[in-house]
């Protein structure tokens with residue numbers, strides 16, 4: 001329990017303290033969470049806007065930048081639900097990616113690449129390629145509740161994925177290993193394997209999504225196997241000192257789903273092969289309300305980080321999500337429940353959040369309103385912007401803005417009256 005008064009000044013001290021992640025020293029404990037808002041070029045290289053967006057957050061004082069939504073296989077490039085993505089799937093991209101790591105380093109922050117080898121149950125079948133997962137289970141989007149101003153008229157069930165064969169699991173593993181090698185060659189300081197949100201690896205971790213009867217299903221050890229094997233293979237590739245982590249859910253937040261203790265048990269199996277950190281994620285696409293909460297500290301209130309800490313000890317660092325209240329995040333670090341605070345939307349609303357927290361200028365923070373127009377833009381494939389921060393999405397002044405039609409679409413999609421009507425119409429059509 002916290003035995004110091006976690007006022008603004010103490011919170012600043014805790015969050016400003018350095019963090020050692022294996023061979024990398026991070027100057028403080030505030031992290032830019034991964035977000036696919038990078039607007040790379042159509043062929044998947046970093047654009048001026050990609051670099052300007054990341055650089056701006058590094059200038060705002062974060063210790064670590066995690067580069068979101070990056071693909072490390074042609075499969076992921078083809079099936080991405082929010083394309084184009086930054087590519088790590090060919091050696092030809094290494095020189096361009098180096099520009100990203102150089103730009104972030106120049107501003108004094110470290111940079112990790114989040115690698116997706118496949119979007120699994122959330123993939124989009126394209127170019128004659130069907131989607132793969134642990135088991136043929138589609139995603140009932142938002143079944144467990146949707147966040148503020150996000151509506152899915154009629155609900156939506158994704159296409160049914162094929163059960164991945166053992167050869168396909170091994171091919172996907174090889175693509176992550178190659179992606180990690182390229183990230184290291186591009187000057188990135190570490191890698192995070194995306195294993196959350198109904199993406200490929202997450203479909204193995206919970207019995208709710210994994211119905212296999214082979215060595216990849218059933219027991220905790222079996223459900224951990226695919227992710228454990230890929231972590232071990234990446235570790236063998238990048239060496240003992242290079243930071244390797246995963247992003248995984250702490251809780252399905254679904255009836256009959258897996259809770260924090262179950263996920264933590266799976267994580268403990270994966271950690272044995274050389275995992276440095278876990279970026280904690282809450283819920284998934286079936287429980288979006290929990291995944292993108294509207295108040296600070298929900299993850300701590302639900303006990304996810306505490307269960308992971310109990311199962312893993314202090315050997316694996318834990319990154320807390322969705323806790324922009326600096327005092328709450330600092331108290332959780334001080335108490336030993338987590339090691340760093342990782343923020344996404346708050347960093348869109350205020351790129352200077354970190355420096356303001358560390359300098360005790362909390363009153364100057366521009367707070368995210370959790371009304372999620374950024375997410376609606378992502379879903380509608382419009383350039384992501386933030387109405388609390390007119391600079392967001394145009395850190396490079398030449399970056400293209402969304403069109404008036406796209407803006408109208410984003411507004412309509414966030415209007416509960418119009419979406420209520422759309423919902424009735426879609427459901428009536430579905431009944432016929």
Ligand SMILES: Cc1cc2nc3c(=O)[nH]c(=O)nc-3n(C[C@H](O)[C@H](O)[C@H](O)COP(=O)(O)O)c2cc1C
Pocket residue numbers: 033034035036037068069070114194247281291292293321322323342343344345346374375378384
């Ligand atoms: C626009 C947008 C894009 C996102 N893209 C990614 C992504 O590429 N990878 C990922 O792991 N999470 C992604 N997320 C989820 C965030 O990392 C984070 O888990 C979620 O927003 C909850 O954290 P927050 O409350 O700090 O926003 C995205 C979120 C937003 C709003």
Ligand code: SF4
Pocket residue numbers: 345346348349367368369370371372373374375385386387388389
């Ligand atoms: S648009 Fe901006 S203020 Fe609104 S939820 Fe997204 S980041 Fe927060």
